[in-house]
Amino acid sequence: MSNSLPFNASMLSGLFTPLSPEQEPDHTPGFWAVLQGSSLLVPAGLQQARLPYGALPADMVPQTEPLKIGLWQGKPLRALRIAASDMLPLEHEALPFQGPDSRLDNTLATIAGRAAQIMHWERRSRFCSHCGGRMTRIPAGWGKRCISCGDEHFPHIHPCIIVLVRRGAELLLIRKAAWNPGRFSLVAGFLDFGESLEECVQREVREEAEIEVTNIRYVGSQCWPFPSQQMIGFLADYVSGEVKPDGVEVVEAVWFDEAALPESPGGKRSIARWIMEMYGKN
Numbered sequence: 001m002s003n004s005l006p007f008n009a010s011m012l013s014g015l016f017t018p019l020s021p022e023q024e025p026d027h028t029p030g031f032w033a034v035l036q037g038s039s040l041l042v043p044a045g046l047q048q049a050r051l052p053y054g055a056l057p058a059d060m061v062p063q064t065e066p067l068k069i070g071l072w073q074g075k076p077l078r079a080l081r082i083a084a085s086d087m088l089p090l091e092h093e094a095l096p097f098q099g100p101d102s103r104l105d106n107t108l109a110t111i112a113g114r115a116a117q118i119m120h121w122e123r124r125s126r127f128c129s130h131c132g133g134r135m136t137r138i139p140a141g142w143g144k145r146c147i148s149c150g151d152e153h154f155p156h157i158h159p160c161i162i163v164l165v166r167r168g169a170e171l172l173l174i175r176k177a178a179w180n181p182g183r184f185s186l187v188a189g190f191l192d193f194g195e196s197l198e199e200c201v202q203r204e205v206r207e208e209a210e211i212e213v214t215n216i217r218y219v220g221s222q223c224w225p226f227p228s229q230q231m232i233g234f235l236a237d238y239v240s241g242e243v244k245p246d247g248v249e250v251v252e253a254v255w256f257d258e259a260a261l262p263e264s265p266g267g268k269r270s271i272a273r274w275i276m277e278m279y280g281k282n
């Protein structure tokens with residue numbers, strides 16, 4: 001089940017209880033999810049990283065107010081950011097939570113992702129996108145209401161399809177222009193106005209590789225907090241056309257034999273990798 005993927009809530013079951021933001025001050029000691037870019041600050045030198053607990057390091061300068069996002073092992077968990085240019089506090093290191101660092105297990109990567117996604121929304125929901133007025137919290141959730149025009153705004157989570165296309169024993173992988181040579185992944189893209197998820201799959205495959213697909217079936221989904229996508233995974237079968245990359249967004253579109261795939265398509269914690277492992281062999 002895709003529930004067990006990193007960044008999905010099930011990864012945190014038994015460890016984390018989400019809470020909507022508290023209005024009243026709470027000074028109980030707790031854990032910290034301190035982010036610098038897409039890295040999580042942890043005590044230095046541990047084989048298995050853990051969240052910092054208790055008082056914040058004295059030499060740390062938070063860029064944002066601490067935000068209580070839930071309970072971690074029964075204690076308050078507060079999230080905040082430090083600037084990308086800040087020196088790390090003494091005896092701490094910052095581990096990238098999207099990437100493959102094995103000292104940061106999937107549960108810590110997932111809680112860091114949750115904190116990142118919430119803080120991304122908080123930073124971008126201070127003012128109303130309709131009238132520019134200040135926003136205030138709607139109780140019991142992460143939604144906001146404009147104090148000027150009354151518009152209500154809810155967290156922006158962007159749906160994005162990702163699809164493994166099969167032709168017999170061959171699988172379609174693409175390389176985007178921004179990726180290093182040799183790095184391939186699955187066709188993926190954002191849902192557009194006026195289309196179903198299946199239509200989005202057909203359009204993205206057409207745009208990125210100029211082929212037609214059919215028999216589109218859903219296999220699973222993943223929260224992808226970089227910064228706030230919902231990845232919706234599909235399989236599809238080839239129908240017609242010669243693969244041809246668009247040459248702009250996609251520079252290579254290649255049929256790979258399922259027995260000779262390139263190294264780890266997608267990141268270690270991504271649904272691309274999971275789809276390949278689950279469905280990449282006949």
Ligand SMILES: [Zn+2]
Nearest residue numbers: 128131146149
């Ligand atoms: Zn407004």
